[in-house]
Amino acid sequence: MTTRSPFSFQRRRVCQSLALLATGGASALHAQGAWPQKPIRLVVPFAPGGSSEVVARSVAGELTKQLGQSVFVENKPGGAGVIAMQEVAKAGADGYTLILGHVGTLAVNPYMLPSQPYDVNKDFIPVTLLAKVPNVLVVHPDVPAKTFKEFIAYAKANPGKVNYSSAGNGSSGHLSMEYLKLTAGFFMTHIPYRGSGPQMTDLLAGRVQVAMNGLPSVSAFIKSGKLRALAVGSAQRIAALPDVPTIAESGYKGFETSQWYGLLAPAGTPAPVVKRLQEESLKALRTGPVTERFAHDSAVGVGDTPEQFAAFIAAQQKVWKDIVAKAGIKPD
Known part of the structure; x- marks a missing residue:
């Protein structure tokens, strides 16, 4: 290197x-x-x-x-x-x-x-x-957390029992989630896929519980209720999800990832x-x-x-x- x-x-x-x-x-x-x-x-x-x-x-x-x-x-x-x-x-x-x-x-x-x-x-x-x-943190509806703060508490209370998916090693979703884990101090298992398509299949089926994806790949599923948006990684809230808080405003000042x-x-x-x-x-x-x-x-x-x-x-x-x-x- x-x-x-x-x-x-x-x-x-x-x-x-x-x-x-x-x-x-x-x-x-x-x-x-x-x-x-x-x-x-x-x-x-x-x-x-x-x-x-x-x-x-x-x-x-x-x-x-x-x-x-x-x-x-x-x-x-x-x-x-x-x-x-x-x-x-x-x-x-x-x-x-x-x-x-x-x-x-x-x-x-x-x-x-x-x-x-x-x-x-x-x-x-x-x-x-x-x-x-912008990246959006989404969870499968089976995850009991209804807010970002509840999710962090849930992940900390269940170390190793929560799996997150990404479009592959080195993808933005992988990096953003590792950044969040480091910042918030909790552990989840990474399940990498070969692209967002295969990743979304397992996320929607509940075989993995959480992901941090770009909005285009999850917006339709958020609207249909198949996924729950808990936070966005951008510096400010986004117009498409005005009621979803940023990670920065949820207790992690300065956190930003897109x-x-x-x-x-x-x-x-x-x-x-x-x-x-x-x-x-x-x-x-x-x-x-x-x-x-x-x-x-x-x-x-x-x-x-x-x-x-x-x-x-x-x-x-x-x-x-x-x-x-x-x-x-x-x-x-």
Whole structure:
């Protein structure tokens, strides 16, 4: 595991790519023909059914319209996202293979996993942060706790008897719950799945009792009464669940956790392509279909620059490096 500064790698990679624009990158790309000239693959490192699916397909649909070429989503779960990340790291740096990065693959795996077959700070170039999605703590109706405080008391009174599910090791749900366990001082058993879809099946069936998922994957089940929302991980309450308190206001001041998703390309992707992708992504985030879907799920669209996204990743790595060490988070 490297101990070198993640920000220096990210910033250097972004600056090198952008410098191509002033040193002939645009001319070289023009000589090869305008981009894009064929379909673009957006790899999602999780199974269908979660927040990643909502963000990826919402944005990909608009990019398809704007670019005149299909931007298709390919789900490739497994290995805490390593399988998908490795494949994209080795893909051609031509703008036709992208990956949806998130907190687990970019900010946690470098410190949770003993080794990775790539370097997240050297083998990828950040394009833009697409969205932040609030996490919601939900329980199966069979759990006797009706409030967040009651749930914490119940979990503390039943150590090892409460199981929580996640979309996989290193997923946002896994990390958020370990963060909560560390903060509140209680124990639950982690049951990882290969994506939010399989996870939700067992949660709804009561085979696991609790989860902390992005709102898009649980909102319908909360409304139908199949799951009970006890708290949100965002800094403020969210419009979709106005009566559900934040974890911070429930006795854990400063606690905040959300899912976030951004576009990355293999290192060496021409700067004009990176620039176009960022600009088109920002445009997509401002379209009616995307803003309406995001508003429905209380997601916040971002669309920042490659430099800003690189700085954000570096800041998140610093935060989660400490949490991984303190909580002893390990791949199960």
